[in-house]
Amino acid sequence: MPVLNANLTLQAAQFANLPETLQTILFMVLGAAIFAGAAAVLALVGVYLERKISAHMQDRVGPMEVNTEIPVLKNIGHGWAQTLADALKLLIKEDIVPAEADKKLHLMAPFIVFAATLAGFSVLPFGPGLVASDLNVGLFYIIAISSFVVIGIILAGWSSNNKWSLLGAMRSAAQIVSFEIPASLALLVVIMAVGSLNLGDIVAAQAGGIHKWLIWWYPPFNILAFFVFFVASLAELNRAPFDMPEAESEIVAGFHTEYSGMKWAMFFLAEYANMFLVGVIIATLFLGGWTSPFGDFLNSGPFPVFWVTLKAFIVIFVQIWLRWTLPRVRVDQLMYTSWKVLTPFAFVAMVGAGIWMML
Amino acid sequence: MDFTNIAFYIFAALTVGSAGVMVFHRNVVYSAVGLLFAFFGVAGIYVLLAADFIAIVQILIYVGGILILLLFGVMLSQKLTKVDVRTESMQLVPAVVVVGGVLAVLLLTISSTPWKLAGSLEYEPTTKAIGRLMMTEYLIPFEIASVLLLAALIGAAYIARKN
Amino acid sequence: MEVGLNHYLALAAILFSLGLFAVVTKKNAVTVLMGVELILNAANINFVAFARFIDTDLDGQIIAVFVIVTAAAAAAVALAIVLNLYERLKSINLDEADSLAG
Numbered sequence: 001m002p003v004l005n006a007n008l009t010l011q012a013a014q015f016a017n018l019p020e021t022l023q024t025i026l027f028m029v030l031g032a033a034i035f036a037g038a039a040a041v042l043a044l045v046g047v048y049l050e051r052k053i054s055a056h057m058q059d060r061v062g063p064m065e066v067n068t069e070i071p072v073l074k075n076i077g078h079g080w081a082q083t084l085a086d087a088l089k090l091l092i093k094e095d096i097v098p099a100e101a102d103k104k105l106h107l108m109a110p111f112i113v114f115a116a117t118l119a120g121f122s123v124l125p126f127g128p129g130l131v132a133s134d135l136n137v138g139l140f141y142i143i144a145i146s147s148f149v150v151i152g153i154i155l156a157g158w159s160s161n162n163k164w165s166l167l168g169a170m171r172s173a174a175q176i177v178s179f180e181i182p183a184s185l186a187l188l189v190v191i192m193a194v195g196s197l198n199l200g201d202i203v204a205a206q207a208g209g210i211h212k213w214l215i216w217w218y219p220p221f222n223i224l225a226f227f228v229f230f231v232a233s234l235a236e237l238n239r240a241p242f243d244m245p246e247a248e249s250e251i252v253a254g255f256h257t258e259y260s261g262m263k264w265a266m267f268f269l270a271e272y273a274n275m276f277l278v279g280v281i282i283a284t285l286f287l288g289g290w291t292s293p294f295g296d297f298l299n300s301g302p303f304p305v306f307w308v309t310l311k312a313f314i315v316i317f318v319q320i321w322l323r324w325t326l327p328r329v330r331v332d333q334l335m336y337t338s339w340k341v342l343t344p345f346a347f348v349a350m351v352g353a354g355i356w357m358m359l
Numbered sequence: 360m361d362f363t364n365i366a367f368y369i370f371a372a373l374t375v376g377s378a379g380v381m382v383f384h385r386n387v388v389y390s391a392v393g394l395l396f397a398f399f400g401v402a403g404i405y406v407l408l409a410a411d412f413i414a415i416v417q418i419l420i421y422v423g424g425i426l427i428l429l430l431f432g433v434m435l436s437q438k439l440t441k442v443d444v445r446t447e448s449m450q451l452v453p454a455v456v457v458v459g460g461v462l463a464v465l466l467l468t469i470s471s472t473p474w475k476l477a478g479s480l481e482y483e484p485t486t487k488a489i490g491r492l493m494m495t496e497y498l499i500p501f502e503i504a505s506v507l508l509l510a511a512l513i514g515a516a517y518i519a520r521k522n
Numbered sequence: 523m524e525v526g527l528n529h530y531l532a533l534a535a536i537l538f539s540l541g542l543f544a545v546v547t548k549k550n551a552v553t554v555l556m557g558v559e560l561i562l563n564a565a566n567i568n569f570v571a572f573a574r575f576i577d578t579d580l581d582g583q584i585i586a587v588f589v590i591v592t593a594a595a596a597a598a599v600a601l602a603i604v605l606n607l608y609e610r611l612k613s614i615n616l617d618e619a620d621s622l623a624g
Contacts, residue, residue, distance in 0.1 A: 024362055025362075102388075105388065105389075105392065108392070135411075136411065136484040136486065137415050137484075137486055140415045140419070140486075143419060144415045144416075144419040144423065147419065147422050147427075148422060151395055151422065151430070154430050154434075155392065158430075158434065166434070170431075170434070173427060173430075173431070177423075177427060180423070363525070364524065364525045367525045367529065371529070374533065375533070375536055375540075378537055378540045378560055381544070381556055381560070382540045382541075382543055387550055390553055390556055394559065394560070397537075397560065397563070401563050401566070401567060404530070404567060405567075405570055408530065408567075408570045408574045409574055410570045410573070410574070410586070412583070413583050413586050413587065413590075416590055420590050420591075420593075420594050421559070421593075424597075425593065425597045428597050428598060429555065431601070432555075432601040432604050432605065435605060436551075436552070436604060436605060436608040448547040448548060449547060449549055449617065450546065450547055451547055453546075454543055454546040454547045457542075457546065458539050458542050458543045461538075461542060462535060462536065465538070466535055469528055469531045469532055469535060474528075474575070475576060476526075476527065476575050476576060477575075477577070477578060485580060485583060489584060489587070493584065504591045508594070508595055510595075511595035511596075511599050514599055514602070515598040515599050515602040516602075518602035518603060518605075518606055519602035519605045519606065
């Protein structure tokens with residue numbers, strides 16, 4: 001009898017094992033859905049901000065008309081529903097694929113770009129324990145997974161079978177690959193300072209207020225690293241003043257010239273989601289992440305999420321500000337910036353911070 | 360079947376399937392896309408083998424470096440007037456015989472060898488330990504690898520330059 | 523069935539054979555290079571699998587890192603050669619590159 005009993009428990013254990021696997025899978029799918037939704041909403045906010053800020057910088061008011069009849073929302077005004085209307089428009093627009101294009105890759109490219117961007121979100125910490133995947137190589141993972149974006153862009157440009165698309169894609173790939181070097185070197189300063197690749201550890205090292213933020217460590221080397229990373233990330237996002245890949249006066253719209261409707265919307269969404277991703281990375285690495293700038297004051301409950309989002313949106317504001325005030329640089333100036341300015345300065349920051357640490 | 364076993368079969372299927380696309384598709388760009396997913400699948404296999412650092416290095420170097428180089432190579436060495444970038448095959452019959460033989464021998468050896476299993480089956484972070492080994496026991500190979508990379512950089516730039 | 527060392531080795535063997543097949547049959551130099559990368563990946567899976575199941579330290583993983591470094595160097599030099607080949611012959615089919623004269 002005991003043998004049978006043991007057998008039964010074993011079977012029960014095996015049976016209980018299956019729902020657990022299912023639970024894990026369900027949890028993963030749910031988490032991915034939440035992140036995709038959050039990224040989409042944040043991208044919509046980013047688009048609205050870009051519109052309004054650019055308008056005010058050019059002394060106009062931007063979208064003012066689109067509104068609803070819902071009582072409370074009606075009073076917000078300022079065309080707040082413009083982005084929603086645009087999103088709806090893009091959803092129902094006809095999806096035109098050029099006759100000579102490579103259909104399968106043309107379809108696959110925007111998905112690769114969007115998926116790579118979303119994958120980056122999974123290791124970002126939004127609060128104590130509030131992270132989808134607390135990876136011990138988190139920072140390294142973000143650098144690695146973003147290289148999928150380059151592949152997606154090259155495929156988009158090539159499969160469109162259009163010279164402007166291909167030129168834009170080649171420019172974009174060359175640009176992102178070159179600027180990855182100073183960006184990674186600048187990140188090395190942070191990794192050396194904290195001694196961990198885990199983003200949660202990096203935030204924990206900066207707890208205790210604004211004066212503890214990593215940007216103030218080992219002056220002036222960490223501030224240097226911060227500037228190098230900020231400029232390099234602008235270039236990696238293909239944003240002005242480094243937006244040669246989609247320079248409309250030269251190559252129409254670069255790699256997404258031949259895209260329309262929903263697929264174009266995915267590139268667009270990925271771009272703004274990427275801006276937010278970079279904003280959170282900069283906030284986490286240099287500006288204290290989800291910790292409050294005032295020490296223990298307002299550092300619990302929902303406030304961590306508030307702080308990290310606020311810091312990320314400040315970074316996004318600076319990105320938008322630069323886009324609407326600086327002219328576009330030339331390709332040779334771009335490569336000069338990467339190889340002869342940012343990379344040496346990143347090395348200076350790395351070696352300097354390293355020597356400081358040894359003293 | 361627990362979760363890691365299912366994950367192994369998913370990643371193995373992804374790797375072998377996309378490697379098959381890479382080998383048997385006639386379009387070179389499709390081969391590159393197959394290779395992309397094969398590299399990704401292998402990275403997943405590394406994660407299951409508790410090699411987190413290697414998995415990320417795999418994606419960073421292979422996808423972010425080598426694959427982009429290969430795509431540039433494809434695009435700079437074809438006339439890009441058409442999307443059609445095809446490659447031809449040769450010596451198909453001898454190749455099938457030889458490769459089939461090699462595979463059969465390999466699989467036979469694997470299944471008949473009595474492996475002495477000893478390693479720990481814990482999942483531990485490896486980054487710190489690898490870094491430490493690189494700076495102590497493997498310092499000379501590490502330095503030689505950096506010299507090799509420098510030589511490859513200079514050599515590649517010299518060869519590819521127009522005379 | 524519990525996944526063990528044999529499963530990983532079998533996967534590596536299949537990848538190796540596919541890579542070998544590409545190296546032997548393809549005319550296009552870039553595709554041959556892709557086959558070489560596949561072979562190196564198969565070797566790496568073996569190293570990491572042995573490091574997990576047979577060895578207790580990380581030597582296998584370190585060797586995998588060195589293999590990846592060497593693969594990157596090889597890919598850069600090989601692509602430079604491919605571009606040079608294209609400049610001279612207007613083709614990167616390996617069976618046409620049979621001249622020894624410079």
